[in-house]
Amino acid sequence: MLDALKVVTVVVVGVMVGVEFSVAFVMNRIFSALPEDSGQLGRAHGGRMLGAVMPFWYIGSLVLAGVWAVAGWPGQGAGLVVTAAVLLVLSVIMSILLLVPINNRSKAWTPENRPADWKEQMNRWDRFHYLRVAVIVAAFALLAAALV
Incomplete structure (x- = not known):
């Protein structure tokens, strides 16, 4: 059962x-x-679509890693799983504090109602997102390493 959870x-x-x-x-x-305006409209649609799914995916990933950490403690690789879970917690915190506020604004934008600084806000979201991707890549690498 633990092996299935890991996979x-x-x-x-x-x-x-x-x-x-x-x-x-x-x-x-x-x-x-x-x-x-196609790019801005595409980003707004992506923000609506992924904004509806990603909270469950991030929290679900964190829960799975947490269950693995508890069920596998103190076995081989448990430290890697705990560290990965901490990184996933960090990614959720980053999402809530940095990315979601921008996404919540931008997903409703149209060429007619977007603010004058919309490109700067998108660039800020992108920079935060790059950092979040680095965090979740590190978490994934640790989870994969814990398998071996």
């Missing part, structure tokens, strides 16, 4: 990392290259 945790966190990495390094670059 599910690594898969769930790994797919989350893949989605967030794609947002940071693929999707937002595509949106930035689109003509006129």
Whole structure:
């Protein structure tokens, strides 16, 4: 049962990392290259869509890592899992304090109602997101290392 939990945790966190990495390094670059207002509209739609799913994914990943840490304590790799769980906690805190407030504003923007500094706000979101991606990549790496 513990082995199944480990695999599910690594898969769930790994797919989350893949989605967030794609947002940071693929999707937002595509949106930035689109003509006129298409990029801003694409980001707003992505903010609505992913904003509805990601809280469950982040919290679910954290819960899975926490259960693994408790169930696997004091076994081999438990320290790695605990550290990964701490990093996932950090990613949730970063999300709530830094990214969600910007996302909540930007997901409702249209070319007609967006603020004058909308690009600066998107750049700030991107910088915070890059940092969050680094944190969850590190958590994923620790979870994967704990498997071996």
